[in-house]
Amino acid sequence: MQVKKGQSIEDASMQMIEDEVGDHQYSNMEWQIVRRIIHSTADFDYINNNKIIFHKDAIRNGICAIKNHHSIIVDVNGVIGGLNKQNPIDFENDIVCNISRSDVAELARKEGKTRSQAAMRMAVKDMQDGIVAIGNAPTALQEVIQMIKEGIARPALVVGIPVGFICAAESKEELRSLDSTPFITNIGRKGGSPSASAIINALYKLVRAESFP
Amino acid sequence: MQVKKGQSIEDASMQMIEDEVGDHQYSNMEWQIVRRIIHSTADFDYINNNKIIFHKDAIRNGICAIKNHHSIIVDVNGVIGGLNKQNPIDFENDIVCNISRSDVAELARKEGKTRSQAAMRMAVKDMQDGIVAIGNAPTALQEVIQMIKEGIARPALVVGIPVGFICAAESKEELRSLDSTPFITNIGRKGGSPSASAIINALYKLVRAESFP
Numbered sequence: 001m002q003v004k005k006g007q008s009i010e011d012a013s014m015q016m017i018e019d020e021v022g023d024h025q026y027s028n029m030e031w032q033i034v035r036r037i038i039h040s041t042a043d044f045d046y047i048n049n050n051k052i053i054f055h056k057d058a059i060r061n062g063i064c065a066i067k068n069h070h071s072i073i074v075d076v077n078g079v080i081g082g083l084n085k086q087n088p089i090d091f092e093n094d095i096v097c098n099i100s101r102s103d104v105a106e107l108a109r110k111e112g113k114t115r116s117q118a119a120m121r122m123a124v125k126d127m128q129d130g131i132v133a134i135g136n137a138p139t140a141l142q143e144v145i146q147m148i149k150e151g152i153a154r155p156a157l158v159v160g161i162p163v164g165f166i167c168a169a170e171s172k173e174e175l176r177s178l179d180s181t182p183f184i185t186n187i188g189r190k191g192g193s194p195s196a197s198a199i200i201n202a203l204y205k206l207v208r209a210e211s212f213p
Numbered sequence: 214m215q216v217k218k219g220q221s222i223e224d225a226s227m228q229m230i231e232d233e234v235g236d237h238q239y240s241n242m243e244w245q246i247v248r249r250i251i252h253s254t255a256d257f258d259y260i261n262n263n264k265i266i267f268h269k270d271a272i273r274n275g276i277c278a279i280k281n282h283h284s285i286i287v288d289v290n291g292v293i294g295g296l297n298k299q300n301p302i303d304f305e306n307d308i309v310c311n312i313s314r315s316d317v318a319e320l321a322r323k324e325g326k327t328r329s330q331a332a333m334r335m336a337v338k339d340m341q342d343g344i345v346a347i348g349n350a351p352t353a354l355q356e357v358i359q360m361i362k363e364g365i366a367r368p369a370l371v372v373g374i375p376v377g378f379i380c381a382a383e384s385k386e387e388l389r390s391l392d393s394t395p396f397i398t399n400i401g402r403k404g405g406s407p408s409a410s411a412i413i414n415a416l417y418k419l420v421r422a423e424s425f426p
Binding site: 009012013016017039040041042043076077078079080081082085100114139163164165166167168188189190191192193194197 | 222225226229230252253254255256289290291292293294295298313327352376377378379380381401402403404405406407410
C-alpha cells in the first residue's frame with residue numbers, strides 16, 4: 001500500500017482500516033475511537049472476539065472531563081508514552097501516574113496490595129470527575145471498581161483495557177456490570193497501554209473536532 | 214484461573230501460556246522471549262500469523278550488549294514505559310530516546326523526514342555495539358536499516374517490531390534480509406511498544422539467569 005501524495009501516513013492507515021472493516025455496529029463517535037485502537041495495534045480482534053464496549057454516557061462524559069480540565073489517571077507510564085503530548089497541555093488536564101512513587105511501593109508493602117492497587121488508591125482525589133485509564137494492570141482496574149463501590153472514587157469515565165491472563169477479562173466484566181459509572185472497555189484478555197492511549201487520544205480528537213452535539 | 218498460594222501473577226500467567234501453547238518450534242532461550250511477548254499482549258498470533266523470527270546471533274549479541282554496558286536506543290517513550298526500570302541501572306545501559314527533543318523536530322522539518330527518522334539518525338553514535346528497539350514507527354526501522362546499509366550504524370542487535378498499516382510489514386521484511394546485523398522481528402503488521410519492551414525485559418532476564426552458555 002502506497003501513501004498518496006499529500007496524504008499523511010495516518011490518514012492512509014485510517015483509510016485502509018475503513019476499507020478492510022466495511023460495515024460495523026458502532027456509532028460515528030464510537031468508531032473514531034475503535035478505529036484508532038485498531039490503528040495502534042493492527043488488531044481487528046477489537047471489533048470481533050475482543051470487541052470494544054461503550055457505556056452509553058462514556059464518550060459524552062470523557063469529552064466533558066477533558067473540556068472541564070479534570071485529571072487523567074493512568075496505571076503505567078506506557079500509557080503516557082502513547083499520548084499526544086500537546087493535548088493535556090492545551091486542555092489543562094493533569095496526567096497522574098503514581099506507579100513509580102516510592103511511597104506507593106511502601107503503601108503496597110504495608111497493606112499487602114500490588115503497587116498498581118496502591119497507586120490507584122493514592123489517586124482517589126484526582127479521580128473526581130476525571131478519567132481513569134487502565135492499560136496494563138487488572139489489579140489497578142479492580143481497585144478502582146472497589147473504590148467506586150465504596151463510594152469514595154467518582155470518576156466521570158473509566159477506560160478499562162488491561163491486558164493479561166490472570167483477572168484481566170474478569171476485571172473488565174466487573175467494570176461492565178457497574179451501572180453508575182460510564183466505561184469504555186473490551187471483552188477478554190487483550191488490551192494494553194497503546195489501546196488505552198489510543199482511546200484518550202481519540203477523545204481529544206473528538207473534543208477538538210467539536211463533533212459533540 | 215486462580216493464582217495458587219505462593220505463586221506470583223507473573224508465574225501463573227507464564228504457566229497458562231505454556232499450557233495453552235503446548236509444543237512450539239523455538240529454542241529454550243528464544244521461547245523465554247516469545248513467551249514474554251505473549252504475556253505482554255495476550256496475543257498468540259506472535260507464534261502464528263505474526264510469528265517472531267530470530268537471527269541466529271540475536272540473543273547472544275543482545276546479551277553481550279547488555280553485559281558490556283552498551284546503550285539501548287528506542288523509538289518512542291512507550292518502550293521505556295514498559296521496561297523494568299532497575300535493569301538498565303544495574304547493567305549501566307543508557308536508554309536513548311530522542312523523539313521528543315526539539316532539535317529532532319527541527320532536523321525532521323529541515324530534511325523532510327519523519328521525527329522518528331530524524332531521532333534515529335541523531336542516535337547513530339549511541340548505536341555502536343548497542344541494541345536498537347523499534348516498537349512503534351516503521352519509518353524509524355527503515356532509517357536504521359538505511360544507516361546500516363550506509364555503513365554508519367553498527368548495532369549489535371536490532372529489535373524491529375513496529376506496528377501499523379503502512380510499511381510496517383515491509384520494513385520488517387527488509388530487516389530480515391540484512392545478513393550482517395542480528396535481529397529479532399516478526400511477520401506482518403502487528404507489533405507495538407509493549408512487545409519491544411517485553412523483548413528487552415526478557416533479554417535482561419536471560420542475562421540475570423546466566424543461562425547463556
